[in-house]
Amino acid sequence: MPAILLLNGPNLNLLGTREPATYGSTTLADVEVRSRATAERLGHTLEAFQSNHEGALIDAIHAAGKRFKAGELLGVVFNPGAYTHTSVALHDAIAGVAPLPVIEVHISNVHAREAFRHHSYVSPAAAGIVVGFGVAGYDLAIEGLVRKTAKA
Numbered sequence: 382m383p384a385i386l387l388l389n390g391p392n393l394n395l396l397g398t399r400e401p402a403t404y405g406s407t408t409l410a411d412v413e414v415r416s417r418a419t420a421e422r423l424g425h426t427l428e429a430f431q432s433n434h435e436g437a438l439i440d441a442i443h444a445a446g447k448r449f450k451a452g453e454l455l456g457v458v459f460n461p462g463a464y465t466h467t468s469v470a471l472h473d474a475i476a477g478v479a480p481l482p483v484i485e486v487h488i489s490n491v492h493a494r495e496a497f498r499h500h501s502y503v504s505p506a507a508a509g510i511v512v513g514f515g516v517a518g519y520d521l522a523i524e525g526l527v528r529k530t531a532k533a
């Protein structure tokens with residue numbers, strides 16, 4: 382069974398202590414443990430990577446594209462953090478490795494927050510979007526990815 386890549390962008394390493402009223406008190410390590418359990422329940426392994434650097438995230442998406450082509454990866458669950466709202470390069474990275482399915486996740490409801498969070502460069506290239514369910518959104522995204530890619 383192909384693996385699922387859980388990719389987290391800038392400042393998500395601070396989950397648990399960062400603005401808990403907005404992002405909750407679950408740490409990234411806890412999110413990774415829960416996501417691994419969800420992926421395994423659905424028959425997949427989980428690989429996790431977090432970076433605060435745009436280029437490292439782009440490299441991870443390129444590598445994921447290659448592994449998808451080789452049949453080793455089912456797709457990516459990706460919280461791009463603030464790069465969501467700024468990064469044409471992340472959009473182009475995802476578009477450049479199509480049809481690798483990337484599910485965009487946001488812990489908070491970005492549409493209920495500041496106007497600068499309302500636009501996503503990533504969304505037009507994403508296969509699906511999960512917004513505003515707290516850290517449970519990662520589990521929902523894994524489930525959505527598995528359903529979306531299920532062979533009929």
Ligand code: DQA
Pocket residue numbers: 391392393460461462463464465486487488489490491498
């Ligand atoms: C976020 C929302 C972004 O606007 C913010 O910059 C983040 C986290 C979320 O998960 O809600 O870093 O992606």
